[in-house]
Amino acid sequence: MLENITFANPEFFWLLLLLPLAVVWHIYKRKDQVASLKIPSIVGFSNEGFLPKLKPLLFLMRLVALAFIVIAMARPQTEDISTRTKTTKGIDIVMAIDVSSSMLARDLKPNRLAALKDVAAKFIKERPNDRIGLVAYAGEGYTKTPITSDKAIVLSALREITYGQLNDGTAIGMGLATAVNRLKESKSASKIIILLTDGVNNGGFIEPQTAADLAVEFGIKTYTIGLGTNGNTLTPIAYNADGSFRYGMRKVEIDEALLKDIAKVTGGKYFRATDNQKLEAIYEEINKLEKTEIEEFKYYKYEEKFRSWVFLAGGLLLLEWILRNSLFRSFI
Numbered sequence: 001m002l003e004n005i006t007f008a009n010p011e012f013f014w015l016l017l018l019l020p021l022a023v024v025w026h027i028y029k030r031k032d033q034v035a036s037l038k039i040p041s042i043v044g045f046s047n048e049g050f051l052p053k054l055k056p057l058l059f060l061m062r063l064v065a066l067a068f069i070v071i072a073m074a075r076p077q078t079e080d081i082s083t084r085t086k087t088t089k090g091i092d093i094v095m096a097i098d099v100s101s102s103m104l105a106r107d108l109k110p111n112r113l114a115a116l117k118d119v120a121a122k123f124i125k126e127r128p129n130d131r132i133g134l135v136a137y138a139g140e141g142y143t144k145t146p147i148t149s150d151k152a153i154v155l156s157a158l159r160e161i162t163y164g165q166l167n168d169g170t171a172i173g174m175g176l177a178t179a180v181n182r183l184k185e186s187k188s189a190s191k192i193i194i195l196l197t198d199g200v201n202n203g204g205f206i207e208p209q210t211a212a213d214l215a216v217e218f219g220i221k222t223y224t225i226g227l228g229t230n231g232n233t234l235t236p237i238a239y240n241a242d243g244s245f246r247y248g249m250r251k252v253e254i255d256e257a258l259l260k261d262i263a264k265v266t267g268g269k270y271f272r273a274t275d276n277q278k279l280e281a282i283y284e285e286i287n288k289l290e291k292t293e294i295e296e297f298k299y300y301k302y303e304e305k306f307r308s309w310v311f312l313a314g315g316l317l318l319l320e321w322i323l324r325n326s327l328f329r330s331f332i
Helices: 010-033 050-054 056-073 112-125 151-160 172-183 208-217 256-266 276-289 306-324
Strands: 076-089 091-098 131-137 141-148 190-197 221-227 232-239 245-251 270-273 293-304
Touching (some): 010 056, 076 306, 091 112, 091 141, 112 151, 112 276, 131 151, 141 151, 141 172, 172 208, 208 256, 221 256
Parallel strands (some): 091 190, 221 270
Antiparallel strands (some): 076 293
């Protein structure tokens, strides 16, 4: 009966310490109330009846009733807690992903694009209260999915991103401008772009600096990530007869000055990821930097349980009174 029960007034349990004192008092008073009679013989007297032996139960019933009353005074109750969360400052995020052939380089395992997709998927799952969109770019840029709160759609679109869907090249300006276009109408209090590339701008008809200025105009912060090791790495250099890539060693070239400038003018930050672990650490840092404000409301519903203890106590006291004045009347 006490399972999952809390007590509003637990201090009343101290009254239970009075019950042992009541037992001592009862024993002492019973000795004073018992009369004695000296006789030469007890032949003809019988004290082996069943009811006299049960008489102490009356006092026990009264003690139990008092204990129930103390429990009722402590106000046992059940507590039902319901929680509702409200996003007070959501963030709209567009991830602009380079899908040029160099993203198949193997300095990250198994390659740059696959490593990025794994880390990006984890990042998306850890932003349940934000809207996220995807932009893919190479020699041109396009929207893979507009900003949405449906993470299943975003994750599915991320899995579908592969090399070969666009003309090859690295049009950083196009990728950034396409991401800005997705966010410019957003009413969110905070708008950010995470732009990743592993090369140097060499295509498109929008200059990266122009796209960065557009981001500033629409209040969009941009985090830029340069992906690739320092030095040389195995990179696709030509096609084989069967359509697969032939790999060769090639120097990693990333326009870090450009990426730093984009991040600086938009209020973001530049990162360099030279391996899988650093790439994951970068997304974890962005995740910490861009916090979504959430209010949590808790509703408490209490259901009082003292009434059943009062009824039990009353029932015991009534039964004790009835027995005392009926079956046990001649023994008191």
